[in-house]
Amino acid sequence: MGKLTKIILSALAALVVIVILAAVALPMFLNADSFRTRIETELSKSLGRKVTIGKLNLSILSGGLLAENAVIADDPRFSSQPFIQADSVKIGVEVLPLVLRREVNIEGFFLQSPKVQLIRAANGTWNYSSIGGASTKQPTPGAQPQDLSVGHVEVADGRVTVSVQAAAGASSTPSRVYDQMTLDVTGFSFTKAFPFKVGAHLPGDGTVTANGTAGPINQQDASETPFSGHLELKHIDPLAAGFVDASDGISGLVENLVLDAAWSGQQMHVTKLLVDTPHLAIVRSNTPKQPKPVGANPEGTTMLRSLTVDSAEVKNGTVTLTTAGQAGAPAVYQQLNAQVTNLTPTSWSPFSLTAQLPGGGSLAANGKAGPFNAENNAATPLSAQITLKHVELETSGVLAPDAGISGLADLQALVQSNGQLLTATGTAHVDNIKLARNGRPSAKPVEAQFAVAQNEQAMTGEIQHAALSVGRAAVNLAGTYQSSGPTTAINLKVNGNAMPIDEIEAFLPALGVSLPQGSRLQGGTVTAALTVSGSTASPIISGPVSLSNTQLAGFDLGAKLQGLSKLTGGRIGLATGSGTTVRSLSMDVREQSGNIRTDKIALDVAGVGTATGAGSVSEGGALNYSMLLKLTGLVNTSPGSAPASNNGGVAGLVGGLAGFIPGGAAGGGGLGSIGGIAGNVLKNGIPVDIAGTTSNPTFAPKIGSIATSVGLGAAQGFIPGKKSGSSDGKVVGDPLKNALGGLLGKH
Numbered sequence: 001m002g003k004l005t006k007i008i009l010s011a012l013a014a015l016v017v018i019v020i021l022a023a024v025a026l027p028m029f030l031n032a033d034s035f036r037t038r039i040e041t042e043l044s045k046s047l048g049r050k051v052t053i054g055k056l057n058l059s060i061l062s063g064g065l066l067a068e069n070a071v072i073a074d075d076p077r078f079s080s081q082p083f084i085q086a087d088s089v090k091i092g093v094e095v096l097p098l099v100l101r102r103e104v105n106i107e108g109f110f111l112q113s114p115k116v117q118l119i120r121a122a123n124g125t126w127n128y129s130s131i132g133g134a135s136t137k138q139p140t141p142g143a144q145p146q147d148l149s150v151g152h153v154e155v156a157d158g159r160v161t162v163s164v165q166a167a168a169g170a171s172s173t174p175s176r177v178y179d180q181m182t183l184d185v186t187g188f189s190f191t192k193a194f195p196f197k198v199g200a201h202l203p204g205d206g207t208v209t210a211n212g213t214a215g216p217i218n219q220q221d222a223s224e225t226p227f228s229g230h231l232e233l234k235h236i237d238p239l240a241a242g243f244v245d246a247s248d249g250i251s252g253l254v255e256n257l258v259l260d261a262a263w264s265g266q267q268m269h270v271t272k273l274l275v276d277t278p279h280l281a282i283v284r285s286n287t288p289k290q291p292k293p294v295g296a297n298p299e300g301t302t303m304l305r306s307l308t309v310d311s312a313e314v315k316n317g318t319v320t321l322t323t324a325g326q327a328g329a330p331a332v333y334q335q336l337n338a339q340v341t342n343l344t345p346t347s348w349s350p351f352s353l354t355a356q357l358p359g360g361g362s363l364a365a366n367g368k369a370g371p372f373n374a375e376n377n378a379a380t381p382l383s384a385q386i387t388l389k390h391v392e393l394e395t396s397g398v399l400a401p402d403a404g405i406s407g408l409a410d411l412q413a414l415v416q417s418n419g420q421l422l423t424a425t426g427t428a429h430v431d432n433i434k435l436a437r438n439g440r441p442s443a444k445p446v447e448a449q450f451a452v453a454q455n456e457q458a459m460t461g462e463i464q465h466a467a468l469s470v471g472r473a474a475v476n477l478a479g480t481y482q483s484s485g486p487t488t489a490i491n492l493k494v495n496g497n498a499m500p501i502d503e504i505e506a507f508l509p510a511l512g513v514s515l516p517q518g519s520r521l522q523g524g525t526v527t528a529a530l531t532v533s534g535s536t537a538s539p540i541i542s543g544p545v546s547l548s549n550t551q552l553a554g555f556d557l558g559a560k561l562q563g564l565s566k567l568t569g570g571r572i573g574l575a576t577g578s579g580t581t582v583r584s585l586s587m588d589v590r591e592q593s594g595n596i597r598t599d600k601i602a603l604d605v606a607g608v609g610t611a612t613g614a615g616s617v618s619e620g621g622a623l624n625y626s627m628l629l630k631l632t633g634l635v636n637t638s639p640g641s642a643p644a645s646n647n648g649g650v651a652g653l654v655g656g657l658a659g660f661i662p663g664g665a666a667g668g669g670g671l672g673s674i675g676g677i678a679g680n681v682l683k684n685g686i687p688v689d690i691a692g693t694t695s696n697p698t699f700a701p702k703i704g705s706i707a708t709s710v711g712l713g714a715a716q717g718f719i720p721g722k723k724s725g726s727s728d729g730k731v732v733g734d735p736l737k738n739a740l741g742g743l744l745g746k747h
Contacts, residue, residue, distance in 0.1 A: 035056060035065070036053055036055070036056045036067075039053065039056075039065075039091070039106075040052060040053060043072075046132075046190070047072065047131060047132065048130060048131060048132050048219075049072050049073050049074075049075070049083065049130075049131070050072075050073040051070070051071070051072050051073070052070070052071045052073075053067040053068070053069070053070045053071075053089070054067060054068030054069035054070070055067075055068050056091075064090050064091050064092040064107075064108075065090070065091040066088065066089075066090055066091075067088070067089040067090075067091055068087070068088060069085075069086075069087060070084075070085070070086045070088075070089040070111075071084070071085050072084040072085075074117065074119070074127055075127045075129075075130045077121075077127075078119045078121065078127040078165075079117065079119060079127065081117060082115075082117065083116070083117055083127065083128075084111075084114055084115070084116050084117075085114065085115045086111045086112065086113065086114035086115070087112070087113065088112050088113075089109060089110070089111050089112075089114075090109070090110040090112075091106060091108075091109055092106065092107040092108035092109070092110070092151070092152065106150060107150070107151045107152065108150055108151050108152035108153060108154070109150060109152075109153050109154070110154045110155075110156075111154070111155045111156070111158070112156055112157065113156070113157045113158065113159070114155060114158045114159070115158075115159050115161070116158060116159070116160045116161070116181075117160075117161050117163070118160060118161070118162045118163070119162075119163045119164075119165065120162070120163070120164045120165065121165050122164075122165045122166060122167035122168070125223070126223055128222050128223065129221045129222050129223045130221075130222065131217070131222040132190060132217055132218075132219035132222055149187075149188065149189045149190075150185075150188040150189075151186065151187065151188075152184075152185070152186055152188075153183065153184075153185040153188050154183065154184050154185075155181060155182060155183035155184075156182055157179075157180060157181070157182075158179075158180075158181030158182070158183065158200075159177065159178075159179045159181065160177070160178040160179075160181055160200065161175050161176070161177050161178075162175060162176045162177075162178065162242060163175040173245070173246075176203050176240070176241065176242045177203060178200045178201065178202055178203070178208075179200070179201050180199075180200060180201035181198070181199070181200040181201075182197075182198065182199045182200070183196070183197070183198050184196065184197045184198075185197075188215075189215065189216065190215075190216060190217045190219065191215075191216045191217075192215055192216055193213045193214065193215040193216060193226075194213065194214060194215050195211075195212070195213050196210075196211065196212065196213070196214055196229075197209075197210070197211045198210050198211075202233070202236060202237070202240070202241045203237065203240040203241050203242070204235075204236070204237025204239075204240030204241055204253075205235060205237070206233060206234060206235045206236040206237060206241060207233070207234050207235065208231070208232070208233045208234075209231070209232050210229050210230065210231040210232070211229055211230055212227060212228050212229020212230060213227065213228055213229065214226070214227035214228075214229075215227075218265055224265035224266070225265065226262075226263055226264050226265045227262070227263050228261070228262035228263070229260075229261070229262075230258075230259070230260050231257075231258070231259040231260075231261070232256070232257070232258055232259075233254070233256070233257040234255065234256055234257075235253060235254075235255060236253065236254040236257060237251070237252070237253055238250060238251070238252070238254060238280075239251045239252075249282055249283035249284065249285060249324070250280060250281070250282055251280070251281050252278065252279045252280035252281050252320075253278070253279050253280075254275060254276075254277070254278040254279075254280075255276055255277035255278070255279075256274075256275075256276040256277065257273075257274065257275050257276070258272065258273070258274040258276070259272070259273050259274075260272040260273075261273075266306060267306040267307075267308070268306055268307045268308070269307075269308050269310075270307065270308065270309040270310065270312070271310045271311070272310065272311055273309060273311070273312040273313065274312075274313050274315065275312075275313070275314045275315070275317070276315050276316065277315065277316050277317065278314065278317040278318070278319075278336075279317070279318045280317070280318070280319050280320070281319075281320040281321075281322070281330075282319060282320070282321050282322075283322050283323070283324050284321065284322070284323045284324065285323075285324050305345050306345060307343070307344075307345060307372065308343060308344050308345070309340065309341075309342075309343035309349075310341065310342065311339070311340075311341050312339070312340045312341075312343065313337075313338070313339045313340075314336060314337060314338040314339075315337055316335060316336070316337065317333075317335075317336035317337070317338075317355075318332065318333065318334050318335075318336065319332070319333045319336055319355075320332050320333075321333065321397045323486060324486055325486025325487075326486045326537075329395060331357075331358050331395055331396055331397030332358050333355045333356065333357060333358070333363070333397075334355065334356045335354070335355060335356040336353075336354075336355040336356075337353070337354050337355070338351065338352065338353040338354075339351065339352050340369070343370070343372060344370070344371070344372075345371055345372055346370075346371050347370055347371060348368040348369065348370040348371075349368060349369055349370045349372075350367070350368050351365075351366075351367060351368065351369055351384075352364075352365065352366050353365040353366075357388070357390075357391055357392070357396050358392060358395040358396050358397070359390070359391070359392030359395055359396065359408075360390060360392075361388060361389055361390040361391040361392060361396065362388070362389045362390065363386070363387070363388055364386070364387045365384050365385070365386045365387075366384065366385055367382060367383050367384025367385060367415075368382065368383055368384075369381065369382040369383075369384075370382075373419060378456060379417075379419040379420065379456055379457075380417075380419060381417055381418050381419045382415070382416070382417050383414075383415070383416045383417075384414075384415050384416075385412075385413075385414055385415075386411075386412070386413045386414075386415055386426075387411070387412050388409065388410065388411040388412075389410050390408055390409075390410065391408070391409045391410070391411060392406070392407075392408060393405050393406055393407045393408075393409055393430070393433075394406035394407075399536075403536040403537075403539075404434075404435075404436070404437040405433070405434065405435055406432075406433070406434045406441070407430040407431060407432050407433035407434060407441070407442075407446075408430065408431045408432055409428050409429065409430040409431075410428065410429045411426060411427070411428040411429075412426050412427055412428075413425065413426030413427075414426060417456065419456070420455065420456060420457060421453060421454070421455060421456070422453070422454045422456055423451070423452065423453045423454075424450070424451070424452045424453075424454075425450065425451045425452075426449075426450060427447070427448065427449050427450075428446075428447070428448040428450070429445060429446075429447055429448075430445060430446045430447075430448065431445045433445075433446050433510050434510050435510050435511055435512075436510065436511050436512030436594070437512070437594055438512045438594045438619055438620075438621075439509055439510050439511055439512040439513075440509035440510065441509070441510060442470075442506060442507045442509065442510035443506040443507075443509075444470050444471060444503075444504075444506045444507050445470075446468055446469065446470055446507075447468070447469040447470075448466060448467065448468050448469070449465075449466070449467045450463070450465065450466040450467075451463075451464040451465045451466075452464065452466075458482075459482065459483040459484070460480065460481070460482045460483075461480065461481045461482075461483075462479070462480050462481075463477060463478055463479050463480070463481070463492065464478065465477075465478055466478065470503055470504050470507045471500070471503035471504070472500050472503050473496065473499035473500055473503040473504045473507075474496065474499065475494060475495070475496040475499070475528075476494075476495050476496070477492060477493070477494050477495075478492070478493055479491050479492030479493050479532070480492075481536075486537075487535045487536070487537055488535055488536045488537075489534070489535050490532055490533065490534065490535060490536060490539065491531075491532075491533055492531070492532040492533075493529075493530070493531060493532075494528065494529075494530040494531075494532060494541075494543075495528070495529050495530075496526070496527060496528045497527050498525040498526075498527055498548075499525060499526050499527070499528075500524075500525060501521050501522070501523060501524045501525060501526055501547070501550050502521075502522065502523060504526065505520060505521045505522075508521075512591075512594065514621055514693075514694040514695055515552070515555075515694070515695075516552070516554075516555050516694070516695060516696065516697060517695040517696055518554045518555075519552050519553060519554040519555040520552075520553050520554060521550050521551070521552060521553070522550065522551045522553045522579075523549060523550050523551055524547060524548050524549040524550025524551070524582070525547070525548050525549070525550075526545065526546070526547045526548075526550075527545070527546050527548075528543065528544070528545045528546075529543050529544055530542065530543035530545075530589070531543050534592070538592065538593060539592070540590070540591070540592045541589070541590070541591040541592075542588070542589065542590040542591070543588070543589060544586065544587070544588050544589070545586070545587055545588075545589050546584065546585065546586040546587075547582060547584065547585040547586075548583070548584050549582075549583060549584075550581075550582050551579050551580065551581045551582065552579060552580040552581075552582060553578075553579040554578060554579065555578075555579065555580050556578055556579075556580075557580040557605065557608065580605055580608075581605065581606040581607070582603065582604070582605055582606075583604040583605070583606055584602070584603070584604045585601075585602070585603050585604070586600070586601075586602045587599065587600055587601040587602070588600045593619065594618075594619030595616065595617070595618055595619050596616060596617040597614075597615075597616045598614060598615060598616070598617075598625075599614045600614070601613050601614060601615075601625075601627070603627075608629075608631065609629060609630045609631040609632040610629075610630050610632055611627045611628065611629045611630070611688070612627065612628050613625060613626050613627035613628055614626065615627070615690065617694060620693075621693045621694040621695065622691075622692075622693055623690050623691055623692055623693060623694065623697055624690075624691065625689065625690035625691075626687065626688075626689055626690075627687070627688045627689075627690060628685040628686070628687055628688070629685055629686045629687075629688050629701075630685040630686075631686070686701050686702075687701065687702040688700065688701050688702065689701075689702060
């Protein structure tokens with residue numbers, strides 16, 4: 001037994017030596033390079049592209065031919081550079097037929113580190129579409145398709161560069177490189193389906209793997225070759241990977257994407273699409289969308305137009321929303337979950353969406369969308385019921401961030417779109433609303449009903465109707481807007497008629513209105529007819545405002561007009577007391593950037609008189625007003641009595657003047673002169689400058705102006721030592737001014 005074993009082992013060893021010697025010796029006697037032309041010709045004929053290979057060497061041990069510098073030419077309509085180039089290619093062949101009969105029966109290819117150039121033309125066709133050669137020549141009727149059968153194709157460490165040719169007038173798109181590509185195909189055939197596995201490293205450090213079946217190859221257009229399979233992408237940067245265009249304004253990462261799909265060559269059917277944990281940033285341009293060039297990307301459009309999806313889902317997403325050119329913190333939506341079922345290119349598809357809003361609010365939407373718009377998915381028709389709860393208006397992205405509006409809102413709306421015009425109707429409840437940048441949150445909630453329409457292509461909109469209610473006070477708003485980049489132009493009309501002041505008094509701080517410290521408005525009504533123009537970043541508010549029969553409780557006008565109160569014997573203070581009753585107030589208002597200008601002011605204060613003038617309030621609340629005060633309310637003989645004649649008012653002022661001007665009580669001509677002064681004061685009014693701040697205004701009568709209005713000649717008769725003319729040439733205005741200064745507390 002041992003001897004037999006030794007014989008067998010010796011025979012096997014000899015056989016191995018013979019095989020090794022044959023493997024080493026055969027390449028010396030067989031010129032493998034002589035097969036090069038035959039192989040180039042057959043491959044060129046099958047692929048429809050010129051194939052060139054370098055020197056061929058035979059390797060018996062590896063069971064094939066080793067080719068140097070193999071090149072497959074590109075479609076000349078795309079590029080003169082190689083479509084595929086590999087420094088080294090192993091061609092698996094049947095060795096015995098090759099050695100004995102010089103027949104080349106190719107069993108497989110192994111490409112190490114090949115470079116592949118994929119190019120998409122501006123019209124959407126790819127340079128690989130003509131693989132197979134049929135697109136470059138008309139097929140013979142009844143002829144059988146060209147076939148190329150290979151048992152095994154393997155690629156390791158490949159590098160794929162994807163380029164897009166820009167349409168005329170369009171900006172160029174940078175090329176993208178997908179490296180570490182692997183491919184494994186068994187039973188490859190032009191005329192039969194074959195299994196495949198593929199993987200690659202994506203730009204942005206993502207990965208993609210796919211497995212399934214493909215074929216038979218469509219020799220009229222290889223891009224229409226049917227396939228089905230399972231695809232997984234991990235850690236994807238959609239912008240870097242080329243899945244979205246830079247003009248879409250989308251960037252970020254998707255942790256995992258799973259797709260089960262089948263392409264028939266005419267229709268794409270997705271049975272499952274899962275986008276897991278996306279973290280995306282979206283920059284809105286707010287500019288009218290430009291139409292795509294005619295004929296752009298027909299291949300991709302054909303796929304999308306025929307797309308059907310059984311189930312598509314987004315799980316645990318985060319979306320950061322900003323507007324190009326606008327300052328301020330972005331709106332971050334978290335815990336985003338969405339699902340679409342039964343998506344087809346010809347019908348409605350139900351969907352649902354939930355998310356957590358900035359500031360802790362929530363979003364829920366349910367409805368239907370479709371048919372899907374392949375050219376512009378934002379133009380896909382939809383109908384949805386949207387519910388927002390506890391929405392922080394300033395940070396949620398619901399309103400333009402530059403509008404400066406804040407508050408906590410609950411909103412319900414029906415949103416509908418036909419793909420061109422989007423409409424929204426609904427209601428809202430807003431707490432702590434603030435409408436002015438220098439304002440404070442309102443202590444009263446606001447209820448709103450609204451109807452808005454927006455042209456999705458032009459980014460223009462119309463607020464068809466908006467009714468805002470603060471208690472029993474109602475404001476109606478309507479107008480138009482136009483979004484253009486970072487700004488939104490507005491042209492709105494705001495009307496409120498006879499609104500109860502008691503209802504809106506607590507709302508005034510939200511508008512940036514500040515009352516004197518310790519005061520408040522009580523009773524009466526306010527009417528406004530305002531125009532809001534400019535932009536959301538810098539609105540201009542203008543128009544008439546009027547108040548009727550209200551009281552500024554807690555504001556002692558007599559104390560503020562202390563000098564004039566002395567002049568009237570304290571009558572102003574007695575008339576106003578601790579509150580100032582306003583019979584009427586009207587003015588034209590213009591507000592921009594927090595600064596307020598008021599013109600054509602007409603004020604009637606009970607028991608005091610009237611005031612007219614104009615002025616401004618700075619963003620910080622500083623006052624700068626010039627008013628003319630007429631004490632017509634002091635004609636009564638005593639507070640609360642029936643109105644007296646104008647002469648009675650003059651008498652009251654004469655008494656006040658006589659008590660303060662030296663010699664004024666002596667009677668005679670002096671008293672008559674004082675009466676003239678009083679009459680002129682009542683007739684012409686007292687100029688008053690109002691300064692300070694809205695919370696603490698100050699009133700300063702203009703003494704020089706009073707002297708001018710009275711007339712120097714009328715005053716000379718009662719100033720001691722002076723006549724109508726001065727022998728020493730001195731002006732007599734100084735004694736009068738000093739006297740009136742004493743009256744008004746100025747010295």
